[in-house]
Amino acid sequence: MVNRVVVGAHYGLRDWLAQRVSAAIMAVYTVIVVIALIAGAPSDYASWKAWFGQGWLRFATFLFFVSLFYHAWVGARDVLMDYIKPVGLRLFLQVVVIALLVGYAGWALQILWRA
Amino acid sequence: MAELPAKRKYYQPWYNLDLRNLPLPGVVSIFHRISGILLFGLLFWMLWLLDSSLASPETFAQAKSVTSHWFAKLVLLGLLWAYLHHFCAGIRYLLLDMHKGIELAAARASSVWVFVVSLVLTVLIAWRVLW
Numbered sequence: 661m662v663n664r665v666v667v668g669a670h671y672g673l674r675d676w677l678a679q680r681v682s683a684a685i686m687a688v689y690t691v692i693v694v695i696a697l698i699a700g701a702p703s704d705y706a707s708w709k710a711w712f713g714q715g716w717l718r719f720a721t722f723l724f725f726v727s728l729f730y731h732a733w734v735g736a737r738d739v740l741m742d743y744i745k746p747v748g749l750r751l752f753l754q755v756v757v758i759a760l761l762v763g764y765a766g767w768a769l770q771i772l773w774r775a
Numbered sequence: 776m777a778e779l780p781a782k783r784k785y786y787q788p789w790y791n792l793d794l795r796n797l798p799l800p801g802v803v804s805i806f807h808r809i810s811g812i813l814l815f816g817l818l819f820w821m822l823w824l825l826d827s828s829l830a831s832p833e834t835f836a837q838a839k840s841v842t843s844h845w846f847a848k849l850v851l852l853g854l855l856w857a858y859l860h861h862f863c864a865g866i867r868y869l870l871l872d873m874h875k876g877i878e879l880a881a882a883r884a885s886s887v888w889v890f891v892v893s894l895v896l897t898v899l900i901a902w903r904v905l906w
Contacts, residue, residue, distance in 0.1 A: 705835040771826045
């Protein structure tokens, strides 16, 4: 017998938690990057590119972007559920949001690991 | 025959934009939402700026000239405020989740702090970086 939950929106807790975990990741990243920038802000192209070329920063920035896009999805979904009542329109807008965020994630990956 | 339950009445429309009687924590809440929508809307431009600044010296110069325009600076100022407000209000919500500061007086005071800290940081960073 398949043990399946057929009632209740259990994704609510998962998203609630993901929203907070992603927020914490972004907050820590923000503080670290601000401190790193205060310590020595790159001003021209070469130093800016070299600064972003650091391995740990690429990793942290990609983690930041993934957190950002997941966080943005949860937030946008909440906003759409609150204000857009026609189901078809809401579904359409949710698909638009997901498409945008998935596309942004690919773009972010390309920006960070471009040769 | 069993009586049918009374039909639920909705006195409030699901949109209620009258903020005059909204308590301060409610103002923080609606600004959290507005700043979040603003940040979402500006994602494309942010990624474009990051992309341009890293792609080549030419696009770096292009990004620099774009952001030196007064209107772009105004948008960046709005973005900076949105990020800082969302950041400060978010930390407040994380603390509330941990049942810290949930009494009425503490919740009101922390709402004031969210506005004060985010606005002061916005002015400071804008003054040091944008202008």
